[in-house]
Amino acid sequence: MSTRILQISDLHIGRSVTEENNFKIIVNHIIRKGQGEWQSNKPVIMITGDIVNDGDVGQYETAKGYLDQLHAKGFNLRLIPGNHDYGKKGNLALEEGFIRFKGHFSQYHDNGMDYPYPDNIDGHCLIGLNSMQSEYGLDGILADGELGEDQIEKTADLINEYRETSNGKVIVYLHHHPFLYPDDLPLRRVGEAVGHWLKDGKEFMSTIKDLNIDVLLFGHEHRHLKFTNTILNDRYNIPYIISSGKSSEHSREFPVLQNGSADQPECEYKAFADLLEQYEYDNEERERVQRELDRIPKELYGRMIEINDAGDINITNEVFV
Numbered sequence: 001m002s003t004r005i006l007q008i009s010d011l012h013i014g015r016s017v018t019e020e021n022n023f024k025i026i027v028n029h030i031i032r033k034g035q036g037e038w039q040s041n042k043p044v045i046m047i048t049g050d051i052v053n054d055g056d057v058g059q060y061e062t063a064k065g066y067l068d069q070l071h072a073k074g075f076n077l078r079l080i081p082g083n084h085d086y087g088k089k090g091n092l093a094l095e096e097g098f099i100r101f102k103g104h105f106s107q108y109h110d111n112g113m114d115y116p117y118p119d120n121i122d123g124h125c126l127i128g129l130n131s132m133q134s135e136y137g138l139d140g141i142l143a144d145g146e147l148g149e150d151q152i153e154k155t156a157d158l159i160n161e162y163r164e165t166s167n168g169k170v171i172v173y174l175h176h177h178p179f180l181y182p183d184d185l186p187l188r189r190v191g192e193a194v195g196h197w198l199k200d201g202k203e204f205m206s207t208i209k210d211l212n213i214d215v216l217l218f219g220h221e222h223r224h225l226k227f228t229n230t231i232l233n234d235r236y237n238i239p240y241i242i243s244s245g246k247s248s249e250h251s252r253e254f255p256v257l258q259n260g261s262a263d264q265p266e267c268e269y270k271a272f273a274d275l276l277e278q279y280e281y282d283n284e285e286r287e288r289v290q291r292e293l294d295r296i297p298k299e300l301y302g303r304m305i306e307i308n309d310a311g312d313i314n315i316t317n318e319v320f321v
């Protein structure tokens with residue numbers, strides 16, 4: 001029987017009624033399939049952070065109401081926090097935000113919520129990280145993250161220990177994207193460095209590139225990108241690198257080119273968003289890009305990671321309807 005993991009991300013419950021309504025669609029979709037196609041082989045439901053929008057108690061209560069439904073229907077849940085789970089609009093990380101996260105959600109985990117959080121699922125190794133680990137206190141401003149030396153070392157130790165006795169797959173998941181996207185232009189790169197990226201992403205990636213990880217998953221950036229056979233997969237020695245967009249918002253996915261950039265007209269747009277405000281932009285070009293984008297439908301996406309008995313990995317989009 002194959003192993004199934006369904007990744008969803010960046011739900012931002014409490015931001016507006018749209019996120020909650022779309023999460024309702026996601027939960028109902030999962031429950032429906034759990035009673036049908038997935039009945040004898042339910043996926044582990046993995047949520048890669050930003051489950052709520054401001055770390056508020058009410059938002060946690062709302063999210064828990066939906067997650068309880070999944071748990072009651074026999075789904076295993078694996079959750080990691082993002083910057084929005086710690087405080088207001090993801091820009092002010094308070095320790096009490098994480099205490100709330102644990103208070104509401106740790107019951108879903110078999111062994112609490114200390115990170116790195118390791119699992120053995122059908123002989124495969126799954127490790128969840130907390131990229132807000134070192135973000136309490138004075139440094140807890142803006143939306144960047146940090147794993148901390150200790151967590152990076154522990155993760156490497158866990159993977160090495162697992163490799164000594166097992167030959168299953170190793171899957172690692174965190175909230176923040178641990179490298180800059182190849183198609184980020186200079187303006188955007190500056191913004192990342194000011195307060196959005198994983199501060200010790202470089203250290204993390206240089207550590208894990210020697211560990212033969214099979215799948216790396218994250219969210220935070222709100223871009224659905226599947227990196228396979230790109231220069232990033234070679235550089236980090238990871239065959240599948242999955243960036244999840246915001247699952248609770250209808251959004252688009254664009255194919256990724258071999259150089260790691262998305263084949264996406266919108267990219268250019270995003271990178272120059274600030275400049276567009278200041279300078280006259282070619283309206284004809286803007287309309288052409290928009291027309292091109294409009295042809296591609298927007299969906300509510302999750303990622304289904306399946307590992308079959310032969311050890312082959314297959315990653316597909318789960319479109320929630």
Ligand SMILES: [Fe+2]
Nearest residue numbers: 050082083220
């Ligand atoms: Fe985030």
